[in-house]
Amino acid sequence: MWNYKTPGVPDEMFIQGDKVPGPTKEEIRVITISKSRLREGAFVVEVGCGTGGLTVEAAFQVGPKGNVYAVDEDPAAVKLTKDNVEKFGLQKTVRVIQGASPEVLSSLTAADAFIIGGSHSLVETIRIAHEKLKTNGRIVVNAILLETATTALEEIKKLGFKEVDVVEVFVAKGKAVKSGTMMLARNPITIISGTKE
Amino acid sequence: MWNYKTPGVPDEMFIQGDKVPGPTKEEIRVITISKSRLREGAFVVEVGCGTGGLTVEAAFQVGPKGNVYAVDEDPAAVKLTKDNVEKFGLQKTVRVIQGASPEVLSSLTAADAFIIGGSHSLVETIRIAHEKLKTNGRIVVNAILLETATTALEEIKKLGFKEVDVVEVFVAKGKAVKSGTMMLARNPITIISGTKE
Amino acid sequence: MWNYKTPGVPDEMFIQGDKVPGPTKEEIRVITISKSRLREGAFVVEVGCGTGGLTVEAAFQVGPKGNVYAVDEDPAAVKLTKDNVEKFGLQKTVRVIQGASPEVLSSLTAADAFIIGGSHSLVETIRIAHEKLKTNGRIVVNAILLETATTALEEIKKLGFKEVDVVEVFVAKGKAVKSGTMMLARNPITIISGTKE
Amino acid sequence: MWNYKTPGVPDEMFIQGDKVPGPTKEEIRVITISKSRLREGAFVVEVGCGTGGLTVEAAFQVGPKGNVYAVDEDPAAVKLTKDNVEKFGLQKTVRVIQGASPEVLSSLTAADAFIIGGSHSLVETIRIAHEKLKTNGRIVVNAILLETATTALEEIKKLGFKEVDVVEVFVAKGKAVKSGTMMLARNPITIISGTKE
Numbered sequence: 001m002w003n004y005k006t007p008g009v010p011d012e013m014f015i016q017g018d019k020v021p022g023p024t025k026e027e028i029r030v031i032t033i034s035k036s037r038l039r040e041g042a043f044v045v046e047v048g049c050g051t052g053g054l055t056v057e058a059a060f061q062v063g064p065k066g067n068v069y070a071v072d073e074d075p076a077a078v079k080l081t082k083d084n085v086e087k088f089g090l091q092k093t094v095r096v097i098q099g100a101s102p103e104v105l106s107s108l109t110a111a112d113a114f115i116i117g118g119s120h121s122l123v124e125t126i127r128i129a130h131e132k133l134k135t136n137g138r139i140v141v142n143a144i145l146l147e148t149a150t151t152a153l154e155e156i157k158k159l160g161f162k163e164v165d166v167v168e169v170f171v172a173k174g175k176a177v178k179s180g181t182m183m184l185a186r187n188p189i190t191i192i193s194g195t196k197e
Numbered sequence: 198m199w200n201y202k203t204p205g206v207p208d209e210m211f212i213q214g215d216k217v218p219g220p221t222k223e224e225i226r227v228i229t230i231s232k233s234r235l236r237e238g239a240f241v242v243e244v245g246c247g248t249g250g251l252t253v254e255a256a257f258q259v260g261p262k263g264n265v266y267a268v269d270e271d272p273a274a275v276k277l278t279k280d281n282v283e284k285f286g287l288q289k290t291v292r293v294i295q296g297a298s299p300e301v302l303s304s305l306t307a308a309d310a311f312i313i314g315g316s317h318s319l320v321e322t323i324r325i326a327h328e329k330l331k332t333n334g335r336i337v338v339n340a341i342l343l344e345t346a347t348t349a350l351e352e353i354k355k356l357g358f359k360e361v362d363v364v365e366v367f368v369a370k371g372k373a374v375k376s377g378t379m380m381l382a383r384n385p386i387t388i389i390s391g392t393k394e
Numbered sequence: 395m396w397n398y399k400t401p402g403v404p405d406e407m408f409i410q411g412d413k414v415p416g417p418t419k420e421e422i423r424v425i426t427i428s429k430s431r432l433r434e435g436a437f438v439v440e441v442g443c444g445t446g447g448l449t450v451e452a453a454f455q456v457g458p459k460g461n462v463y464a465v466d467e468d469p470a471a472v473k474l475t476k477d478n479v480e481k482f483g484l485q486k487t488v489r490v491i492q493g494a495s496p497e498v499l500s501s502l503t504a505a506d507a508f509i510i511g512g513s514h515s516l517v518e519t520i521r522i523a524h525e526k527l528k529t530n531g532r533i534v535v536n537a538i539l540l541e542t543a544t545t546a547l548e549e550i551k552k553l554g555f556k557e558v559d560v561v562e563v564f565v566a567k568g569k570a571v572k573s574g575t576m577m578l579a580r581n582p583i584t585i586i587s588g589t590k591e
Numbered sequence: 592m593w594n595y596k597t598p599g600v601p602d603e604m605f606i607q608g609d610k611v612p613g614p615t616k617e618e619i620r621v622i623t624i625s626k627s628r629l630r631e632g633a634f635v636v637e638v639g640c641g642t643g644g645l646t647v648e649a650a651f652q653v654g655p656k657g658n659v660y661a662v663d664e665d666p667a668a669v670k671l672t673k674d675n676v677e678k679f680g681l682q683k684t685v686r687v688i689q690g691a692s693p694e695v696l697s698s699l700t701a702a703d704a705f706i707i708g709g710s711h712s713l714v715e716t717i718r719i720a721h722e723k724l725k726t727n728g729r730i731v732v733n734a735i736l737l738e739t740a741t742t743a744l745e746e747i748k749k750l751g752f753k754e755v756d757v758v759e760v761f762v763a764k765g766k767a768v769k770s771g772t773m774m775l776a777r778n779p780i781t782i783i784s785g786t787k788e
Contacts, residue, residue, distance in 0.1 A: 008231025027364060030227040034205025120573075145574035146757065146781075150741040153371075153378065166371025166378055166737065167224060168779065170564055170761060172582050174350075174363025179514070180539035181350065181363055185579035188566050188759065190737075317770075342771035343560065343584075347544040363540065365582065367564055367761055369779050376711075377736035382776035385562065385763050387540075402625025421758060424621040428599025547765075547772065560765025560772055561618060568744075568757025575744065575757055 009060075014053055015087060017080040023053025024117065027171045028142065028189050033057050035140045035165065035193040036113045041065040045111045045132070047101045047125055048072055048118035052081030058115065059090040068094045069111075071104050073120065101125045105132065113138040122148060123155050130159045133196040140193040149190035161194030206257075211250055212284060214277040220250025221314065224368045225339065225386050230254050232337045232362065232390040233310045238262040242308045242329070244298045244322055245269055245315035249278030255312065256287040265291045266308075268301050270317065298322045302329065310335040319345060320352050327356045330393040337390040346387035358391030403454075408447055409481060411474045417447025418511065421565045422536065422583050427451050429534045429559065429587040430507045435459040439505045439526070441495045441519055442466055442512035446475030452509065453484040462488045463505075465498050467514065495519045499526065507532040516542060517549050524553045527590040534587040543584035555588030600651075605644055606678060608671040614644025615708065618762045619733065619780050624648050626731045626756065626784040627704045632656040636702045636723070638692045638716055639663055639709035643672030649706065650681040659685045660702075662695050664711065692716045696723065704729040713739060714746050721750045724787040731784040740781035752785030 008030050014023040024032065032054060038044060038061040049055045049070035059068045068090075072078050078098040085094045097104050101119045105128045114129035116122070116139070129139050139161060143149040149166075156164055168190045172183040205227050211220040221229065229251060235241060235258040246252045246267035256265045265287075269275050275295040282291045294301050298316045302325045311326035313319070313336070326336050336358060340346035346363075353361055365387045369380040402424050408417040418426065426448060432438060432455040443449045443464035453462045462484075466472050472492040479488045491498050495513045499522045508523035510516070510533070523533050533555060537543040543560075550558055562584045566577040599621050605614040615623065623645060629635060629652040640646045640661035650659045659681075663669050669689040676685045688695050692710045696719045705720035707713070707730070720730050730752060734740040740757075747755055759781045763774040 008234065026231060027228050027366060030231040031224050034223060034227040037205065145571070145576055146568060146744065147574035147741050150738050153737065164373075166380075168369045168371075168380060169224060170367035170369075170566070170579065172365045172367075172564070172579075174365075174540060176361075177539070180541035182539055183363075183365060183582050185564065185566075185581045187579045188577050342768070342773055343547065343765060344544050344771035347541050350540065367763070367776065369761070369776075371737060374736070377738035379736055380779050382761065382763075382778045384776045385774050402621075402628065420625060421622050421760060424599075424625040425618050428617060428621040431599065558767075560774075562763045562765075562774060563618060564761035564763075566759045566761075568759075570755075577757075577759060 009056060014051055014056070015080065015083045016051060017076060020051050020074065020077045020080050022051030024050070024142070025171065025186060028169060029053055029057050031167070031169060031191060032115060032140055032142055033061060035191055036115055036138050038062055038113055042112035044068045044113045044115065045105065045108060045129070046070045046115045046117070047105070048116065049081045049096065050077050050117060052084035054115055054117065055081050055094055056084055056088050056090060059085070059093040062093065064093060066093060069108065070094060070096045071099060071101055073098070073100055102128060108132050110134045111137060113140070116141045122151055126152060126155045127159070130161070130196060135196060137196045138193060139196070140191065143190040143192065144187060149192065152192045156192060156194045160197055162197045164194040165192070167191050206253060211248055211253070212277065212280045213248060214273060217248050217271065217274045217277050219248030221247070221339070222368065222383060225366060226250055226254050228364070228366060228388060229312060229337055229339055230258060232388055233312055233335050235259055235310055239309035241265045241310045241312065242302065242305060242326070243267045243312045243314070244302070245313065246278045246293065247274050247314060249281035251312055251314065252278050252291055253281055253285050253287060256282070256290040259290065261290060263290060266305065267291060267293045268296060268298055270295070270297050299325060305329050307331045308334060310337070313338045319348055323349060323352045324356065327358070327393060332393060334393045335390060336393070337388065340387040340389065341384060346389065349389045353389060353391045357394055359394045361391040362389070364388050403450060408445055408450070409474065409477045410445060411470060414445050414468065414471045414474050416445030418444070418536070419565065419580060422563060423447055423451050425561070425563060425585060426509060426534055426536055427455060429585055430509055430532050432456055432507060436506035438462045438507045438509065439499065439502060440464045440509045440511070441499070442510060443475045443490065444471050444511060446478035448509055448511065449475050449488055450478055450482050450484060453479070453487040456487065458487060460487060463502065464488060464490045465493060465495055467492070467494055496522060502526050504528045505531060507534070510535045516545055520546060520549045521553065524555070524590060529590060531590045532587060533590070534585065537584040537586065538581060543586065546586045550586060550588045554591055556591045558588040559586070561585050600647060605642055605647070606671065606674045607642060608667060611642050611665065611668045611671050613642030615641070615733070616762065616777060619760060620644055620648050622758070622760060622782060623706060623731055623733055624652060626782060627706055627729050629653055629704055633703035635659045635704045635706065636696065636699060637661045637706045637708070638696070639707065640672045640687065641668050641708060643675035645706055645708065646672050646685055647675055647679050647681060650676070650684040653684065655684060657684060660699065661685060661687045662690060662692055664689070664691055693719060699723050701725045702728060704731070707732045713742055717743060717746045718750070721752070721787060726787055728787045729784060730787070731782065734781040734783065735778060740783060743783045747783060747785045751788055753788045755785040756783070758782050
């Protein structure tokens with residue numbers, strides 16, 4: 001058994017739900033976690049946790065002294081994230097909250113990183129992240145919509161984040177078929193990150 | 198300061214050399230490390246270490262009880278990898294060897310993972326990896342040539358590796374220009390991995 | 395009405411079948427046709443015509459004085475290609491044949507271009523194409539399997555085709571959703587082409 | 592010799608300039624032309640003609656009865672486009688104008704298609720395109736900046752264009768090296784198109 005402290009939980013290890021998207025695929029998860037620059041003991045806020053793939057990875061990164069606060073508006077996502085947190089034995093590290101991001105985030109104290117996978121109020125969520133992040137804290141936004149990428153980038157630049165980084169990642173995954181390996185494309189993701197000054 | 202135990206050393210932290218390719222970019226590095234499923238204390242062999250980007254990441258993953266054995270045919274790459282290993286204080290974990298992979302690998306004992314970035318004798322290197330890997334050890338090949346991807350995949354399947362995985366990764370990185378964000382493409386990489394049965 | 399002589403029939407104009415893949419999407423169709431360098435009056439052979447998307451495009455390119463000979467092993471594909479040929483009024487230009495490519499191609503006379511979308515006997519089909527092509531005739535292979543790309547490229551180089559060209563094309567298509575534009579990826583295609591010396 | 596009426600002039604046939612970007616590569620050119628749905632005799636306006644790659648392709652599509660009006664702010668681009676127009680013998684079809692797009696476009700009469708490759712006043716140019724296009728005329732915008740894609744899409748939707756289409760295209764081109772075929776990536780392009788209602 002490999003230990004789970006390294007990012008890169010295989011996709012199939014997560015419990016999945018019919019009505020909840022995800023988990024974020026391994027390749028995107030590890031890039032997202034890498035961009036978050038998490039250290040042991042960090043406090044991470046994740047908005048739009050979905051299946052909980054990034055939640056679990058972040059929890060492994062911050063370790064038992066760290067904390068992950070995962071939020072989703074969808075009760076089914078909250079349930080599924082909780083199931084995955086439990087499967088990986090991370091209940092002490094992770095707290096999963098159901099609610100709209102502006103409301104549930106307002107009470108938070110200083111965070112080391114915000115990972116934003118999706119939100120109905122993206123700009124407001126980025127603003128709250130900026131407000132709640134410690135100096136040198138990291139924001140990472142995963143965008144699957146064309147508009148989300150530019151909106152997030154614009155807001156992140158406007159708020160004065162430094163080391164702003166944008167990568168678009170296109171992954172095709174091989175599927176063994178009778179005559180060879182068919183490359184099945186996954187939707188491209190744009191990952192925008194920055195450091196609070 | 199974030200600790201380096203998490204994969205994802207920013208590209209610009211590596212010492213770079215004019216004549217040596219690399220470092221493997223952050224996004225590809227973390228996927229490669231993820232596919233290697235490294236745990237603390239593991240023994241990793243890296244063939245074609247180049248600048249040493251993956252060497253450093255692997256060393257952080259296996260920790261002080263682990264070992265990384267990095268090989269390159271090019272003396273300039275060996276020098277550069279050593280410089281990066283030293284920069285990150287990983288001399289006790291990493292041994293860098295100059296030589297053609299078949300020769301320098303033949304004396305090795307059982308390894309937990311082989312990371313193959315490039316080799317003039319790819320098929321032979323994969324065979325040696327198969328021979329030297331422990332049961333459940335991992336092989337990961339990063340291919341930048343069209344032919345390398347299929348050759349590696351064919352050999353890995355022929356040798357009976359299980360959980361064979363192929364992903365092609367295309368990354369474009371945003372560059373801030375006067376009028377916006379230009380997306381600069383990086384060459385696609387195909388990452389083939391498997392587990393020794 | 396725009397005239398159909400220009401490549402780029404919108405995807406939705408083709409009759410589609412449940413059991414037949416295709417049509418090759420507009421973006422890939424126009425690149426494939428471009429690589430074929432078709433001129434008016436040319437004789438084009440298409441192997442693996444599927445839905446008939448490339449058949450129809452090729453027929454528009456070669457015009458009423460040209461000929462397209464489309465082959466597929468699958469009777470359902472033959473039927474569907476015929477339906478599309480009829481829909482676009484190209485019956486005089488196109489002949490659709492059901493059969494394995496080596497057999498049905500052996501009787502052909504000199505061709506200006508071979509467009510190979512798929513074949514159970516790829517290497518043999520490329521050899522027949524080489525044999526049947528006129529000097530300066532074009533071969534174009536569309537590969538969706540990792541192995542097909544390298545096999546085709548190797549054979550095309552071995553047979554001495556000149557101006558060998560390889561492009562891999564990744565397309566994501568925007569889909570309007572409530573909150574913006576979701577980019578849906580299509581599987582990458584590798585297009586290999588060359589000119590008979 | 593193949594006739595140039597079909598899109599797909601090989602890249603190397605264009606005269607190139609040190610200081611002018613382009614030509615738009617074959618793969619992107621043919622998709623752009625396809626999205627323009629040009630017919631013989633059409634009047635096409637091209638904004639930001641650069642090297643003239645799309646200008647030449649558009650001219651071949653509309654034929655001797657059609658017209659292409661190509662605009663660029665950069666005198667070097669105007670010169671280079673004129674050189675390419677001359678090389679392909681299309682002087683009677685193409686008129687190349689130097690100037691900022693809003694000014695030089697205001698005097699135009701009804702156009703069948705606008706192809707917008709770049710502009711310092713993108714939104715205004717799209718508005719002029721909308722004003723000048725005939726019913727069922729086509730607009731096609733090629734975006735290399737993240738922000739241009741969303742700005743163009745937003746404006747095109749706001750103006751009520753129908754059949755709005757967004758595709759992002761990633762191309763890697765094979766380069767023969769000693770040990771195989773290296774896939775060299777080109778920057779991704781987002782192509783947004785629509786039909787004037």
